[in-house]
Amino acid sequence: AFMLSRYESEFLELGHIGAGEFGVVCKCVKRLDGCLYAIKRSRRPLAGSANEQLALKEVYAHAVLGHHPHVVRYYSAWAEDDHMIIQNEYCDGGSLHDAILEKEACGELFPELELRDLLLHVSMGLKYIHSSGLVHLDIKPSNIFICQCSSAGGAGESEEEEDRGPSTGVVYKIGDLGHVTSSSSPQVEEGDSRFLASEVLHEDYSNLPKADIFALGLTVLLAAGSPPLPQNGDEWHSLRRAQLPSLPQELSPAFRSLIQTLLDPEPSQRPSASALCRQPVLRKERTG
Numbered sequence: 323a324f325m326l327s328r329y330e331s332e333f334l335e336l337g338h339i340g341a342g343e344f345g346v347v348c349k350c351v352k353r354l355d356g357c358l359y360a361i362k363r364s365r366r367p368l369a370g371s372a373n374e375q376l377a378l379k380e381v382y383a384h385a386v387l388g389h390h391p392h393v394v395r396y397y398s399a400w401a402e403d404d405h406m407i408i409q410n411e412y413c414d415g416g417s418l419h420d421a422i423l424e425k426e427a428c429g430e431l432f433p434e435l436e437l438r439d440l441l442l443h444v445s446m447g448l449k450y451i452h453s454s455g456l457v458h459l460d461i462k463p464s465n466i467f468i469c470q471c472s473s474a475g476g477a478g479e480s481e482e483e484e485d486r487g488p489s490t491g492v493v494y495k496i497g498d499l500g501h502v503t504s505s506s507s508p509q510v511e512e513g514d515s516r517f518l519a520s521e522v523l524h525e526d527y528s529n530l531p532k533a534d535i536f537a538l539g540l541t542v543l544l545a546a547g548s549p550p551l552p553q554n555g556d557e558w559h560s561l562r563r564a565q566l567p568s569l570p571q572e573l574s575p576a577f578r579s580l581i582q583t584l585l586d587p588e589p590s591q592r593p594s595a596s597a598l599c600r601q602p603v604l605r606k607e608r609t610g
């Protein structure tokens with residue numbers, strides 16, 4: 323079109339960082355402030371379609387959630403030339419899924435200290451989302467983003483400092499709010515079946531925050547080096563009888579049993595996000 327779109331006039335595209343059926347994600351610099359942003363451009367969904375509902379829920383969730391150091395920050399969203407555009411905080415460390423693939427590629431493992439940071443940071447983000455009466459419903463490694471940069475953005479720089487992992491200074495943030503819904507009157511759009519709690523599969527929506535906790539448990543297992551998760555079948559069910567898969571590393575008994583509780587078949591037996599944030603095994607060991 324002859325008219326420069328807002329996207330083209332306000333941003334310079336530096337590269338593609340993701341693509342899927344949802345659309346394309348680019349790393350962009352905003353010409354005005356010189357800051358980096360992750361911008362997702364997707365075909366505008368058909369008015370009144372389910373996809374439009376999903377697109378709107380994502381923007382509503384960001385608008386309601388405001389700022390938190392462990393939730394990817396939202397800056398703006400708009401529609402133009404038949405596309406939906408959302409401008410979010412750019413996390414410079416890639417996704418946890420990328421990090422897991424890299425570790426596997428060079429035969430390394432996440433040390434337990436980093437697994438504890440991961441579990442603590444995502445628990446803090448979930449505590450915030452759940453305290454706002456919302457649930458994420460698509461917690462998985464490809465939706466958790468890593469900030470290595472010193473200016474990790476987000477509110478409360480000082481709070482950010484406190485949250486930094488002692489070992490790596492890496493900050494984990496929950497992203498992709500496309501499945502977020504109200505935990506009380508849910509219109510559940512199921513997330514990735516590999517991370518789906520069995521009660522949600524059976525349409526029991528009575529305790530959705532605990533479905534996020536279950537998915538977080540599987541996410542930590544993958545980061546600990548467990549083999550790829552089954553999408554269905556016997557293995558899928560045995561994972562949901564709290565039989566942890568064999569892991570390539572010895573985790574401390576305290577940490578291993580904590581992960582076990584996240585995967586409990588009974589949602590009420592799984593710890594809440596706020597209980598997880600208070601778990602001694604996740605608090606920084608005050609050395610010296």
Ligand SMILES: Cn1cc(CCO)c2c3c(c(-c4ccccc4Cl)cc21)C(=O)NC3=O
Pocket residue numbers: 339340341347360361362394408409410411412413414415416417467497498499
């Ligand atoms: C594929 N991909 C890779 C990255 C980071 C690479 O270091 C990424 C980001 C986001 C998103 C994203 C997810 C869902 C909705 C909107 C966005 Cl911008 C996707 C991303 C996002 O919101 N912030 C990101 O950094």
